[in-house]
Amino acid sequence: MTSQALSVFKPARKGFSMWGKFVVLTVVVSFWTVYSVYSQPSFPMPEMVVIPAGSFQMGCVSGIDCEDDELPVHEVKIDSFALSKYEVTFEEYDAFTDATGRERADDKGWGRGRRPVINVSWYDAAAYAAWLSSQTGDRYRLPSEAEWEYAARAGTETVYSWGNDLGDNRANCDGCASQWDKFKTAPVGSFAANAWGVHDMHGNVWEWVRDCWNRGYEGAPADGTAWLTGDCDDRVMRGGSWNGEPRYMRSADRLLNSTESRFPSAGFRVARSF
Secondary structure (H helix, E strand, C coil), X not given: CCHHHHHHHHHHHCCCCHHHHHHHHHHHHHHHHHHHHHHCCCCCCCCEEEECCEEEEECXXXXXXXXXXXXXXXXXXXXXXXXXXXXXXXXXXXXXXXXXCCCXXXXXXXXXXXXXXXXXXXHHHHHHHHHHHHHHCCEEXXXXXXXXXXXXXXXXXXXXXXXXXXXXXXCECCCCCCCCCCCCCCCCCCCCCCCCCCCCCCECCEEEEEEEECCCCCCCCCCCCCCCCCEXXXXXXXXXXXXXXXXXXXXXXXXXXXXXXXXXXXXXXXXXXX
């Protein structure tokens, strides 16, 4: 066969025409759109923020209002994980209770929707995270205490993520100069986020974390995992609340409560492992 004859057959070897490529691309995009729509859960879910890997000094590094259980200050390394941008809301938690036949949490008449869920125990919070995992196939859980403090600090070593001074209207607490102080919870996201895009780590509601209670950090994990030995009938809470003094909102502050306790300033947020 001559070179001239070969040239006649070359176009037939090039595969799809432009029209063919367009058709294939349209089919792929359409499939992905349909898959995305139908694979998304049909219930409201927490919006997540990726927290970068790193290390930090955990405990009362500011030297202000320190408590013995916040010592010794120690270095902790944290793997990247996702944390809910806001505290879990009534809207999100109600989807869980309605789907599982559990009793809805009491909102004290303050309203549901985008307010943080309250009156939830540690067991309630852990059950929500487990249900979220079962519905999505992702690994949701309560954050470890170290992960919580790391995300709350967002690279800072001050009393609060915004500095050492309380200021006005930066959070919801007894003395924070917000419209909700010592009155009720604020809708999530009512105050500015920290440097890593997470809201309400100071005030509004106390947040359950996974860790068992230990009175101080002697022997605490240095890899960011939850401390699952100690008094496991009591678990750690972090962040302070709408009816608590500003010192309880410090990034280093810790509280213990029974795993079965429910009260109007008890809430939580969730983490997700990669």
